[in-house]
Amino acid sequence: xxxxxxxxxxxxxxxxxxxxxxxxxxxxxxxxxxxxxxxxxxxxxxxxxxxxxxxxxxxxxxxxxxxxxxxxxxxxxxxxxxxxxxxxxxxxxxxxxxxxxxxxxxxxxxxxxxxxxxxxxxxxxxxxxxxxxxxxxxxxxxxxxxxxxxxxxxxxxxxxxxxxxxxxxxxxxxxxxxxxxxxxxxxxxxxxxxxxxxxxxxxxxxxxxxxxxxxxxxxxxxxxxxxxxxxxxxxxxxxxxxxxxxxxxxxxxxxxxxxxxxxxxxxxxxxxxxxxxxxxxxxxxxxxxxxxxxxxxxxxxxxxxxxxxxxxxxxxxxxxxxxxxxxxxxxxxxxxxxxxxxxxxxxxxxxxxxxxxxxxxxxxxxxxxxxxxxxxxxxxxxxxxxxxxxxxxxxxxxxxxxxxxxxxxxxxxxxxxxxxxxxxxxxxxxxxxxxxxxxxxxxxxxxxxxxxxxxxxxxxxxxxxxxxxxxxxxxxxxxxxxxxxxxxxxxxxxxxxxxxxxxxxxxxxxxxxxxxxxxxxxxxxxxxxxxxxxxxxxxxxxxxxxxxxxxxxxxxxxxxxxxxxxxxxxxxxxxxxxxxxxxxxxxxxxxxxxxxxxxxxxxxxxxxxxxxxxxxxxxxxxxxxxxxxxxxxxxxxxxxxxxxxxxxxxxxxxxxxxxxxxxxxxxxxxxxxxxxxxxxxxxxxxxxxxxxxxxxxx
Numbered sequence: 001x002x003x004x005x006x007x008x009x010x011x012x013x014x015x016x017x018x019x020x021x022x023x024x025x026x027x028x029x030x031x032x033x034x035x036x037x038x039x040x041x042x043x044x045x046x047x048x049x050x051x052x053x054x055x056x057x058x059x060x061x062x063x064x065x066x067x068x069x070x071x072x073x074x075x076x077x078x079x080x081x082x083x084x085x086x087x088x089x090x091x092x093x094x095x096x097x098x099x100x101x102x103x104x105x106x107x108x109x110x111x112x113x114x115x116x117x118x119x120x121x122x123x124x125x126x127x128x129x130x131x132x133x134x135x136x137x138x139x140x141x142x143x144x145x146x147x148x149x150x151x152x153x154x155x156x157x158x159x160x161x162x163x164x165x166x167x168x169x170x171x172x173x174x175x176x177x178x179x180x181x182x183x184x185x186x187x188x189x190x191x192x193x194x195x196x197x198x199x200x201x202x203x204x205x206x207x208x209x210x211x212x213x214x215x216x217x218x219x220x221x222x223x224x225x226x227x228x229x230x231x232x233x234x235x236x237x238x239x240x241x242x243x244x245x246x247x248x249x250x251x252x253x254x255x256x257x258x259x260x261x262x263x264x265x266x267x268x269x270x271x272x273x274x275x276x277x278x279x280x281x282x283x284x285x286x287x288x289x290x291x292x293x294x295x296x297x298x299x300x301x302x303x304x305x306x307x308x309x310x311x312x313x314x315x316x317x318x319x320x321x322x323x324x325x326x327x328x329x330x331x332x333x334x335x336x337x338x339x340x341x342x343x344x345x346x347x348x349x350x351x352x353x354x355x356x357x358x359x360x361x362x363x364x365x366x367x368x369x370x371x372x373x374x375x376x377x378x379x380x381x382x383x384x385x386x387x388x389x390x391x392x393x394x395x396x397x398x399x400x401x402x403x404x405x406x407x408x409x410x411x412x413x414x415x416x417x418x419x420x421x422x423x424x425x426x427x428x429x430x431x432x433x434x435x436x437x438x439x440x441x442x443x444x445x446x447x448x449x450x451x452x453x454x455x456x457x458x459x460x461x462x463x464x465x466x467x468x469x470x471x472x473x474x475x476x477x478x479x480x481x482x483x484x485x486x487x488x489x490x491x492x493x494x495x496x497x498x499x500x501x502x503x504x505x506x507x508x509x510x511x512x513x514x515x516x517x518x519x520x521x522x523x524x525x526x527x528x529x530x531x532x533x534x535x536x537x538x539x540x541x542x543x544x545x546x547x548x549x550x551x552x553x554x555x556x557x558x559x560x561x562x563x564x565x566x567x568x569x570x571x572x573x574x575x576x577x578x579x580x581x582x583x584x585x586x587x588x589x590x591x592x593x594x595x596x597x598x599x600x601x602x603x604x605x606x607x608x609x610x611x612x613x614x615x616x617x618x619x620x621x622x623x624x625x626x627x628x629x630x631x632x633x634x635x636x637x638x639x640x641x642x643x644x645x646x647x648x649x650x651x652x653x654x655x656x657x658x659x660x661x662x663x664x665x666x667x668x669x670x671x672x673x674x675x676x677x678x679x680x681x682x683x684x685x686x687x688x689x690x691x692x693x694x695x696x697x698x
Contacts, residue, residue: 001070003052011057015067017050024087026072033075037066047087096174104167108160117159124150124166140316148319198230199223201274219277229266231277235259238273242266244543253428255471270424325662354646354686358639361690367621367632374618376643377601378636380583384535384629385574385596387588388542388552391606392626393517397428399435400498401514405487413511415441417503420458420469423450428501428515465506475502475509483509497551519555526626527556533633537582541570543592570596587629588617604629631691638690646682653678 002018017030027047034043034054039062042055056063107116131147134140153162199222200210207222212230215221220236223229229242241253244266253269256262262275359369369375386392402410418436421429451459457470459479468479475481481504483491491509494500498514527538540561542549549563562573570586574596577584586593586600594616597603605617606626621628657674660666666674 001067001072003067006051008060011055013054013056013060013063015052015054017052019050022047022050024091028087029072029075030070033070039063039066047091093174097171100167100170100174104163107163113159116163120159120163120166121154124154124162127166140319144319215277216280217277221275221277222272223268223275224272225268225270227268229262229264229268229275231275232261232263232279233275233277235262236274236276238271240271240273241269243269321658321662329662329664354639354642357687358635358690362632362635365628365631367619367628369619370617374602375636375639377583378585378619378633379640381585381601381633382535383537383539383577383582384530384585384587385539385541385570385577385600386558387570387586387593387596388540388544388549389517390589391587391593392523392540392552392556393519396517397431397499397515398518399431399513400516400518402435403490403494403512403514405490405509405511406484408510410511411439411441413503414439414513416462416467416505417469417501417511417513420450420460420467424452424458428499431515432501432513462505467503467505469501469503472500472502475504479504479507481507481509495551496547498548519552520626522625522627524556526629527558529627529630530633533630533637535585535633539573541565541573541596567592567595571599574599604632635691642686642690646686649678649682 003015004018005013005015007014022030022045024047027045030052031043031045034040034045034052039058040054040056044053045051046053054063107119111119127143127147127150131144134143150162150166153159197209198212198215199207200215201207201220201222215231221231221233235256235258237258239255239257242256242262243253244263256273261278262273355375358375362369399414402414404410404413414432414436418433418441421432457468457474457479459466459468461467466479468475468481481502487509491512494512495514498516501513501515502509503511503513530538537560538556538558540549540553540556540558542552542561542563543565544552544563546563549561553561562569565573570593574584574586578601584600585602585604586596587604587606588594588597589606593605597605597617602619603617604619604621606621619632621632657666
């Protein structure tokens with residue numbers, strides 16, 4: 001396909017596909033294909049204009065060659081069918097909004113006044129019916145006030161105002177519905193494991209492709225290196241290294257041997273295996289996580305915003321004030337004046353405009369907030385819960401120490417270890433090779449053919465001596481490597497807070513290499529400052545072992561920690577905090593954190609984490625700096641101060657207008673003018689910055 005460059009700047013290019021039109025499916029296919037290219041960081045495809053915006057790194061010529069190679073057929077073979085796309089839904093709602101605006105303008109411009117009045121009456125009948133149902137249920141909400149306000153306008157012959165109010169209400173409801181449906185679509189798309197077929201092992205030992213839906217408990221499936229486990233089961237054949245970070249948060253792959261339980265969502269980093277399925281599709285641990293998320297999302301969607309709640313509470317007082325005015329004065333103009341100058345308009349504006357301003361301000365710091373209620377909860381929070389791996393740490397195994405034995409040189413031992421490990425690029429091996437490279441050590445070949453034992457270690461010969469490197473089980477039990485008596489005390493003093501890789505040469509322990517997931521440098525200071533900002537309890541929850549968790553918790557200064565926890569345990573901990581009356585912020589980055597992110601009052605995901613975590617979370621921090629949490633806390637506090645100040649102003653000023661109108665000191669037109677003017681000024685104030693430069697730098 002040919003593309004025309006419309007505009008370009010360093011790292012960004014805007015193009016137009018040289019086609020007459022582009023269907024929704026073709027746009028999805030092009031976008032998915034471009035996102036899969038290694039040099040492209042982000043891409044947006046506009047199907048209506050056939051436009052493409054690409055954010056990339058690398059050479060422009062490379063990008064142009066990549067684009068010139070695109071065909072729909074090649075892309076479909078590479079990416080497969082694109083499911084759960086929200087593009088069609090977005091187009092439908094955009095068209096609905098355009099239709100609403102077009103219809104309203106057309107009615108105001110072309111239709112005569114009597115016909116407009118008749119149409120307005122017909123259109124507003126459902127709102128009157130809704131108001132009647134609300135009253136019949138013995139409640140008074142803003143729905144009643146909306147119905148009465150429209151009715152009062154119609155009774156006084158102001159059909160134009162009634163039509164405008166109805167139009168704005170329709171637009172707001174459409175936007176609310178669109179937001180809700182889009183969040184559900186995004187959740188479904190991001191939660192999919194994208195596995196439709198598996199290799200089933202038949203009774204005769206042959207493998208055949210089978211639909212995932214056809215697999216039942218007891219069936220055996222084969223999973224190869226680099227593939228994801230689609231179902232829970234028991235490992236019956238093969239030693240493998242599993243990356244379980246999506247479920248447990250462990251940064252280092254875990255060795256699994258026959259008889260071990262394995263779970264859907266884990267990735268096979270090394271080896272091939274046969275799994276006996278224990279749970280059918282829809283009943284495994286991964287699916288249970290999905291259901292927990294969906295349940296808590298439904299609870300969240302039922303919570304009304306603060307402004308709407310307050311407006312609902314003021315509805316009976318507005319109605320009572322209007323009725324009282326009419327009973328005392330028998331003057332319909334005064335009663336309408338009281339009804340028109342209500343609190344609902346300014347209250348409903350002050351919250352969303354203040355929130356939009358705060359969200360825009362947060363956006364400049366690469367923080368995405370999905371709603372004002374979450375910023376309110378952040379300002380109220382007294383408990384913050386951190387996941388460890390990838391949140392407080394960098395989720396990147398690193399060599400932190402080399403301990404030599406038998407008088408060996410530590411750099412020489414690291415060089416030997418890197419020479420062995422460079423052939424097997426898993427995360428721990430990469431850490432060893434990188435450590436040697438950082439020290440400028442040349443680890444050219446010095447050994448014979450390498451024997452690799454999956455999930456155990458590596459064995460080879462250096463000269464006449466057998467050299468082995470791996471876990472304690474492999475080195476001391478399988479290979480019977482000995483520790484020299486003079487080295488025993490040094491070996492016993494090895495810190496239990498890191499994972500150790502052991503190197504033996506000639507049957508004697510030569511070195512221990514400490515592997516750790518380093519803390520983010522700003523993590524400790526972030527915890528301390530959050531305490532100063534009003535957080536009374538900081539907690540760390542992790543799937544790592546207790547010794548590692550204890551060391552990290554001590555370094556951070558958190559108030560409490562839990563180790564070896566599963567996703568369900570994190571969710572249960574948050575439920576217990578809620579029962580204790582605490583407002584909880586949860587910060588995580590992986591699929592294993594999503595139930596907790598969803599159940600917390602505010603779930604915050606770091607931008608480098610799993611896509612599903614970012615989708616489920618209420619707030620996403622793109623910057624690789626936990627210090628942004630402090631800034632977000634301060635911004636939320638400033639937002640709530642502004643909202644509370646605006647509430648006081650609305651109550652005082654509009655209350656005064658109502659009293660003046662009731663006593664006949666202000667005509668309805670003057671009351672409406674002052675009311676609308678104050679609302680506009682309030683709106684302008686809501687759009688100003690919340691934090692000045694000095695507050696941002698603190």
